Amino acid sequence: MDTTSFAIAIMAAGKGTRLRSKRPKVLHEIGGRPLLLHVIAAAKAFLPAERIVCVIGHEAERVKAAVESTGVQFALQTEQRGTGHAMQQVRSFYEAGGQAAPENLLVLSGDVPLIRPETIEAICAAHLHERAAMTVLTAVPDDPTGYGRILRRSPELPEVMAIVEQKSLDAEQMEVREINSGIYCFRTEALFRKLDGLGTDNAHGEFYLTDVAAMLVADGERVVAVQAENVDEVLGANTIAEMMHLDAAMRMSTVRKLMARGVTIFRPETCVIDPTVEVGPDTVLEPFVQLLGSTTIGSNCRIRSYSVIESSSIADEVTVRNGCVLDGAVVAAGAVLGPYAHLRPDSVIGERSRVGNFCETKNVRVGPDSKVNHLTYLGDAMVGAGVNIGAGTITCNYDGVRKHQTSIGDGCFIGSNSILVAPLSIGEGAYVAAASCITEDVPDGALAVGRSRQVTKAGWAAAKRAKENTGTGS
Numbered sequence: 001m002d003t004t005s006f007a008i009a010i011m012a013a014g015k016g017t018r019l020r021s022k023r024p025k026v027l028h029e030i031g032g033r034p035l036l037l038h039v040i041a042a043a044k045a046f047l048p049a050e051r052i053v054c055v056i057g058h059e060a061e062r063v064k065a066a067v068e069s070t071g072v073q074f075a076l077q078t079e080q081r082g083t084g085h086a087m088q089q090v091r092s093f094y095e096a097g098g099q100a101a102p103e104n105l106l107v108l109s110g111d112v113p114l115i116r117p118e119t120i121e122a123i124c125a126a127h128l129h130e131r132a133a134m135t136v137l138t139a140v141p142d143d144p145t146g147y148g149r150i151l152r153r154s155p156e157l158p159e160v161m162a163i164v165e166q167k168s169l170d171a172e173q174m175e176v177r178e179i180n181s182g183i184y185c186f187r188t189e190a191l192f193r194k195l196d197g198l199g200t201d202n203a204h205g206e207f208y209l210t211d212v213a214a215m216l217v218a219d220g221e222r223v224v225a226v227q228a229e230n231v232d233e234v235l236g237a238n239t240i241a242e243m244m245h246l247d248a249a250m251r252m253s254t255v256r257k258l259m260a261r262g263v264t265i266f267r268p269e270t271c272v273i274d275p276t277v278e279v280g281p282d283t284v285l286e287p288f289v290q291l292l293g294s295t296t297i298g299s300n301c302r303i304r305s306y307s308v309i310e311s312s313s314i315a316d317e318v319t320v321r322n323g324c325v326l327d328g329a330v331v332a333a334g335a336v337l338g339p340y341a342h343l344r345p346d347s348v349i350g351e352r353s354r355v356g357n358f359c360e361t362k363n364v365r366v367g368p369d370s371k372v373n374h375l376t377y378l379g380d381a382m383v384g385a386g387v388n389i390g391a392g393t394i395t396c397n398y399d400g401v402r403k404h405q406t407s408i409g410d411g412c413f414i415g416s417n418s419i420l421v422a423p424l425s426i427g428e429g430a431y432v433a434a435a436s437c438i439t440e441d442v443p444d445g446a447l448a449v450g451r452s453r454q455v456t457k458a459g460w461a462a463a464k465r466a467k468e469n470t471g472t473g474s
C-alpha cells in the first residue's frame with residue numbers, strides 16, 4: 001500500500017507500575033528481546049525509522065540507549081500523565097518543526113509487542129478506506145478484564161461511539177467483550193485538535209487518549225473499529241505473568257516454524273528458542289534445550305537435553321550431549337561435545353573433533369580430528385589436527401596480569417594431568433608425559449617429561465606396619 005501519508009508514534013514512556021519492577025516496562029524481555037524492540041521491528045516493516053517517533057519518559061535515557069540503534073526518533077514526556085498526554089508530546093515534536101506532521105498517524109503501544117506488520121498494514125488500509133478520523137484496532141479475548149471496551153453504535157456496524165476504561169465501566173458495559181488494543185490510526189489534524197480538550201476527571205486522574213473517540217464522534221467525525229484476526233497479537237503486557245504468557249506464545253510460534261522446516265523438537269513447550277535462531281532440517285532437539293541470540297545449527301545434528309547455546313554457529317552432523325553451555329562458539333561438522341562441556345567465546349572446534357566431559361575452552365582453535373575428552377581447560381590456545389589432549393590437562397594462560405598463548409602442533413599427544421604454562425609452543429608430533437608441568441617449548445617430535453622421577457622402596461609397607469605394631473605395644 002502507499003504509506004507516504006503515514007508516520008508512526010509509539011507510546012513507551014510509562015513506568016509499568018503493575019510490574020513492581022525497577023526496570024522500565026518496555027525494556028522487559030519476551031522472546032529474548034525487549035518489548036519495545038518488538039514493536040519497533042513491526043513498525044519498521046511498515047515505515048522507515050526516520051518516520052517513527054517513540055515517546056519516552058520514565059527512565060528515558062535507559063530506554064533510549066536500548067533502542068537508539070534502530071534509528072527511530074524520540075519525543076520526551078517528562079511527566080507521565082497518561083496516553084493522551086503522551087500524544088501531546090508527539091504533537092510538540094512535530095510543532096518543533098524538525099519534521100512536518102503526517103496526514104495520518106498510526107499509534108502503537110510499547111507494551112503490545114506481538115503486533116504483526118500485516119495487521120499494521122490492515123488497520124492503515126481500513127482507515128483510508130473508511131475515511132475515518134480515528135480507527136481503533138480491537139479484539140475479542142476470552143477475558144477482557146483490564147482493557148478499555150469498545151462501545152459500538154450497533155454490533156454489526158464498524159462505527160464506534162466511545163471507548164470506556166475498565167474502571168469506569170457500568171454494569172451493562174461490563175458485558176462488552178470487545179477490547180481496545182491500544183493501537184490506532186488517526187487523521188493527525190483531527191487527533192491534535194482534540195488533545196487540548198482532554199481532562200483528568202477519571203479513575204486514574206490521567207489524560208486518556210481513548211477519550212478522543214467520543215470527542216470526535218461528538219464533532220460528527222467518523223470513528224471505526226477494525227477487529228484483529230488473531231487475539232494473541234494484541235494482548236498487552238502489564239504484569240510479569242502476562243509477559244510470560246506472551247513469551248510462551250512467541251516461542252511456540254518459533255518452534256512451530258522450525259518444525260515446519262523439518263526440525264524435530266521433542267516436548268517443544270519446554271524449549272526456549274529465540275526467533276532469530278536458525279536450525280537445519282533433520283536436526284533433533286531434545287526437551288529443555290535453549291537456543292538463543294544469533295545461534296545457527298546445521299542439519300542432522302542432535303542437541304541433547306539441558307544444553308544452552310547462545311550466539312554460536314554449529315555445522316551439520318554435530319552432537320551436543322547433555323548439559324553443554326556454548327557462548328560465541330563455532331563448531332565444525334561432525335564434532336561431538338559434552339556431556340557438560342563449556343565453550344566460551346571464540347572457541348572454534350574443528351571437524352569431527354571432540355570436547356568432552358567437564359572441559360572448558362575459551363579463545364581456542366582446535367583442528368580437525370582432535371580429542372579433548374575429559375576435565376580439561378584450554379584458554380588462548382591453538383591446537384592442531386589429530387591431537388590427543390589427556391584428561392585433566394590445563395593451559396595456564398594467565399600470569400595474574402596478562403594472557404599468554406599456547407600452541408600445540410598437529411598429532412601431539414599430551415599426557416593426562418599436564419600443566420602447560422604459557423607462553424608455550426609444543427611442536428608437531430611431540431609427546432608430553434603424563435603429570436608434567438611444561439614451562440619450556442618442546443620441539444617437533446620430542447618427548448617432554450616435566451615431573452620428578454618416581455622412587456619405589458621395596459618392602460617399605462611391611463616394615464612400616466611392623467614398626468607400628470611394636471610402637472603401640474598391642
Ligand code: UD1
Nearest residue numbers: 011012013014080081082083110111147148180181182236
Ligand atoms: C491502554 C488503554 C486501554 C487499552 C489498553 C490496551 C488508555 C487510557 N487505555 O490501557 O483502553 O485497552 O491500553 O493495552 O489509553 N504511556 C506513555 N505515557 C503515559 C502513560 C502511558 O507513554 O503517560 C505508554 C505506556 O508506556 C504503554 C502505553 O502507553 O506502553 C499504554 O499505557 P498503559 O498505562 O499500559 O495503558 P493501559 O492501562 O494498558
Ligand code: CA
Nearest residue numbers: 111236237238
Ligand atoms: Ca498496557
